[in-house]
Amino acid sequence: MTKTPLQFRHNGRDVAVFVDGGVNLLVALRELIGDMTPKFGCGQGGCGACSVLIDGELHLSCLTLAETVNGRSIETLDGLKDGPNLHPLQRAFMEQFAAQCGYCTPGMLMAAKALLDRNPSPTRAEVIEAISGNICRCTGYEPIINAVLAAATSGRARA
Amino acid sequence: MPVTVKTFASFGEAASALSSDRGARYLGGGTLVMRALNEGDISISTVVRVTDGALSRIDVASSRITLGAGVTFAKILAERDLAFLHAPARSIGGPAVRNMGTVGGNLFAPSPYGDFTVALLALDATVSVQGGLGARDMAIEEFLQSRERQSGALVLAVSCARPASADAFRYRKIARIKPKGGSVITIAAHLPVSGGRISGARIALASMAATQIRARAAERALEGRALDDAAISAAAAAATEGVSPADNALGSAWYRREIVGVHLRRLLSGLE
Ligand SMILES: Cc1cc2nc3c(=O)[nH]c(=O)nc-3n(C[C@H](O)[C@H](O)[C@H](O)COP(=O)(O)OP(=O)(O)OC[C@H]3O[C@@H](n4cnc5c(N)ncnc54)[C@H](O)[C@@H]3O)c2cc1C
Ligand code: FES
Ligand code: FES
Numbered sequence A: 001m002t003k004t005p006l007q008f009r010h011n012g013r014d015v016a017v018f019v020d021g022g023v024n025l026l027v028a029l030r031e032l033i034g035d036m037t038p039k040f041g042c043g044q045g046g047c048g049a050c051s052v053l054i055d056g057e058l059h060l061s062c063l064t065l066a067e068t069v070n071g072r073s074i075e076t077l078d079g080l081k082d083g084p085n086l087h088p089l090q091r092a093f094m095e096q097f098a099a100q101c102g103y104c105t106p107g108m109l110m111a112a113k114a115l116l117d118r119n120p121s122p123t124r125a126e127v128i129e130a131i132s133g134n135i136c137r138c139t140g141y142e143p144i145i146n147a148v149l150a151a152a153t154s155g156r157a158r159a
Numbered sequence B: 001m002p003v004t005v006k007t008f009a010s011f012g013e014a015a016s017a018l019s020s021d022r023g024a025r026y027l028g029g030g031t032l033v034m035r036a037l038n039e040g041d042i043s044i045s046t047v048v049r050v051t052d053g054a055l056s057r058i059d060v061a062s063s064r065i066t067l068g069a070g071v072t073f074a075k076i077l078a079e080r081d082l083a084f085l086h087a088p089a090r091s092i093g094g095p096a097v098r099n100m101g102t103v104g105g106n107l108f109a110p111s112p113y114g115d116f117t118v119a120l121l122a123l124d125a126t127v128s129v130q131g132g133l134g135a136r137d138m139a140i141e142e143f144l145q146s147r148e149r150q151s152g153a154l155v156l157a158v159s160c161a162r163p164a165s166a167d168a169f170r171y172r173k174i175a176r177i178k179p180k181g182g183s184v185i186t187i188a189a190h191l192p193v194s195g196g197r198i199s200g201a202r203i204a205l206a207s208m209a210a211t212q213i214r215a216r217a218a219e220r221a222l223e224g225r226a227l228d229d230a231a232i233s234a235a236a237a238a239a240t241e242g243v244s245p246a247d248n249a250l251g252s253a254w255y256r257r258e259i260v261g262v263h264l265r266r267l268l269s270g271l272e
Helices: A025-033 A087-093 A106-120 A123-132 A141-158 B011-019 B033-039 B073-077 B080-090 B093-098 B104-110 B115-122 B141-144 B217-224 B230-238 B251-268
Strands: A004-010 A013-019 A051-054 A057-060 A074-077 B006-007 B024-026 B047-049 B064-067 B126-131 B134-139 B156-160 B169-175 B185-191 B203-206
Touching: A004 A087, A004 B134, A013 A025, A051 A106, A057 A106, A057 A123, A074 A141, A087 A106, A087 A141, A087 B203, A106 A123, A106 A141, A106 B093, A123 A141, B011 B024, B011 B047, B011 B126, B011 B156, B024 B033, B033 B217, B073 B080, B073 B093, B080 B115, B104 B115, B104 B141, B104 B156, B115 B169, B115 B185, B115 B203, B126 B141, B134 B141, B141 B230, B169 B251, B185 B251, B217 B230, B230 B251
Parallel strands: A004 A074, B006 B047, B024 B047
Antiparallel strands: A004 A013, A051 A057, A051 A074, B064 B156, B126 B134, B126 B156, B169 B185, B185 B203
């Protein structure tokens, strides 16, 4: 089986890999690029642990055919912090105890980032809607919702 | 097992590739195709893609709207002129699924999915299909009834007339998990009114048979009448005629039969 060359931007850096036919973006990111921040939860679209941004839009990397991202820009949790400085969402998740095992956290953070990039002052209902494709099995959703709202407030305070 | 991915610049080439290979599957947004691949579905040996932007075009210029098969639900939600389709688009999955899933893929999505298609069925949509032998337009009902045989064809677009008023088109999805979740029942109703009476009633249901179906007895109960209590009661009572729902994890066939009339009544009465 021939491999197909694939080039895309990964957290602002150009990367090139060879992929097998039918490979999904999650596998390409984890196994070929070594970015372990998107998690494998279900491989069915049901949990959101693998969520990444493709050209700024929230997508499920487990359901994205790797070849379809040729020439596009991918953002994962790995690119969220700015050097040593955590992103306001990451800080808020820590301060508000919005993670326990942390398995859902990368997907939650990317879903929250997609929301705040588009809407810096979301309502509680908008936050719930934004993370509705992401399942958390242990923290419970209240601290996560509160953290996203807190990050929005701190983002506005800094602006 | 690796599959062969074939990417075409034109939909004509993609249609030929699909119709000449039983193991070929078209990739729309991939939300169902990739799931099948991840689960090791060996019936798929080739994935066919099209990069032609024509498939993701939206035309809202006239009283008839056309949606390319590759239009996503997020794109519909971003289009103010498509407000009448926002409720069905919003009822699908979470935000990522709405960014990825397409109108064309929804036509093939098995129960408990296919919510957008229910809206299109109530709107008497036309489906433009490109087969190995050329393009043709089909009524959506005919398309759905022969869906199993359409697997080698490429859907190019769907089109429908814009409802005459916001009130003339109604949609309701009953799900257990909100704001997202699979359909227990989905109902769409198009009720054009002429001289105070309903003329050309269409009621479509999902999760009440193997594919989305029209509730013809309920439509007949409304036809030519004003949308008053008596007509609504008659339609609600007729809602189970001709249905054959299945048992699944979201609801039993018995439960679906019990509640379809209740929800149709609420939809027609304008109740939340
Ligand atoms: C977590 C999750 C939640 C979901 N929730 C909902 C929901 O609430 N409601 C709902 O209706 N659906 C739901 N879905 C199902 C699915 O996302 C949608 O039905 C979507 O519209 C499918 O479109 P797609 O482009 O992703 O399909 P794909 O996976 O690309 O394709 C699905 C099928 O359609 C065929 N196909 C696609 N486009 C064409 C075309 N142009 N011509 C010919 N054949 C084509 C493919 O070959 C394949 O057989 C959900 C899916 C997931 C993973
Ligand atoms: S791993 Fe992608 S949604 Fe669960
Ligand atoms: S913190 Fe464990 S799944 Fe969310």
